Amino acid sequence: MANNGVDLLIERLLAWGVGTVFSLPGDGINGLYEALRTRQDNIRLVQVRHEEATAFMAGGYAKFTGRLGVCLATSGCGGTHLLNGLYDAKYDGQPVLAITGHTYHDLSGTFYQQDVDLVRVFTDVAAYNERVMGPSHVENVLDEAIRTALGQRTVAHLSFPKGYQDWTLDDKARDPSNMAGYSAPTPMSPAGSAPAGPLQAAADLINAGQRVAILAGRGALGARAEVLQLAELVGGPVVKALLAERGTQDTIPTKPQVVPHTLSPLLAADASVTCDCGNNTTGAARHIQMQEHMLFSTSGLRATMGAGLPYAVAAALAYPGRQVEALAGDGGFTMLMGELATAVKYRLSIKVFIFHNNALGQIKWEQIAMDGTPEFGVDLQSIDFAQYAQACGATGFTLTETKDADRVIRAALAHDGPVVVDCHVGPNEPPMPPHVHHRAGHRLRQGPAMGRARHQRDCQNVFRDQYHEAVATKDRSLLSVVPGL
16 A cells, blocks of 8 residues: 555546556656666556657647646656746647655745746746645645646646655544545536527527638547538638648759658658758648548647757557557757657657758748848758667668658668658758748848858749749749839
């Protein structure tokens, strides 16, 4: 029977149905690790290479499964490393519980090693945010934290001082008001139906429409049949937000759109697809054709780089045996590239396609087209990602020519085990939005004029592609908005 703080916490996680915890060890949580070790047949510890990745994986796990994601980090620096991934979960409405260690309770506030008040640090990111005050407090606050995370679809945080982790439960020390059974591992009641008034107002608005279009967000993922029924009734198209997704040869280097365009028809019917944030997101959104039983996710409102690979690890752990693909830029991948070793350690057969252009491509494009300035500070030192994959124990492929895309991608998908495909893509291929404002067109011309010759190549590629688009779409292209053309 559980009788100390850490045993009580892990047993309660099990009572809530938690089966996976993402973590990196540290002395502030060694007690929790011992409790996990003695229960490893019932709860899986996924050890990663950086705490930021644990938060991304917990959020990704929640996105792909709909269940609670749990991450565990040591005191001080370990806890602060979680923040970016936790904000990602918060902004995308995902239930995640973060558990952090803390220094000894009677040394808190004395500048002891790794003494950071993580409850104060997590005030903005966590809807429920408490410090455990002893073993008799564990179950109460853990239940509240999980209920909040699941009920509000948000982040909850518990800080567990090291000294309390080994304290044993003593009913004599329990406050009389804190009776045994005071709290229980029961979720909040599910939300009821929407009020009749707003529903009727929405129906009236739709019925009055003559050309109705449906924009379906992530909240409609579980209502596919209903959305299709509505579309059929109103005779209108369905446009999906990115997080609602459930789809002439050039030589060296490969054009970036070739990779997702070639990959898409080769995906399994139940594949899980993730992408990072950057130009690769545009490629995934435009060229990956999602089918009914596929799963997709990326960092939505947070729009943070570095999440693509951790999301893929989470997807592979959530659904063993399913095909998992991740698309990432060379900038985003290198932020948490150590997690490739995590995929190797747990024998996860994920396939990572890296858009290798030696640049922070989307930022470069923003500098040129949005700010009207030359690119600056966005060039990256090149890495041989295929060799890096092999050094980690994975398999690496290199793709440099469009004519080889189908062969290389098929070989990568057929391989049993983690694979990295180092896709060398053109550095002068900016992603074009569906509609370009005149101001952006003017700045597109202005930026290159102020900078280097490379910008001229950017413009040449844009205008060449847009010329072909203009022919195909009867002049509905960038050419009609750029001054002087």
